[in-house]
Amino acid sequence: MKPDVMSSQCSSRRYLATLTSKWAILIVNALGDRPLRNGELLRTVEGISQKMLTQTLQELTALNIVQRDDRKTIPPHVEYRLTVPGHSFRKEANSLIRWVEASLPLMSGRTRQRKIS
Helix, strand or coil, X not given: CCCCCXXXXXXXXXXXXXXXXXXXXXXXXHCCCCCEEHHHHHHHCCCCCHHHHHHHHHHHHHCCCEEEXXXXXXXXXXXXXXXXXXXXXXXXXXXXXXXXHHHHHHHHHHHHHHHHC
C-alpha cells in the first residue's frame, strides 16, 4: 500500500503525529548544529520537562531521526545527534519554524482582534 497520510489506515499518521509535536520540532532544531547531552537539551529547549524530553528523544530515536550515543562511562556520558534522515527533517522543520516566526505578527493580530470583538 502506498503511503497516504489522509488515510486513517496508514501508519504514516503515527509518524506525522510524532514528528510534528512541538517538542520534537524544537529538539530536532536544537540538535542541528552539534550533538548535545541531556542537560544541554534541557537548557536549550526552554520549558520542556525531563519526562517530556526523555519520551520525545525515545520516540525520535525509534524513528531513526535521533541517534543516542551512550559512551558507557561513569559518570554516564550520553549524547544525542541527528541521523541523516534527522538532518533532512530538520531542514523541513526549520522552514516551518521560520514561517511561524515571520507570520507571528499576522497571526497574533488576528487573535487579538477576535478576542476584542
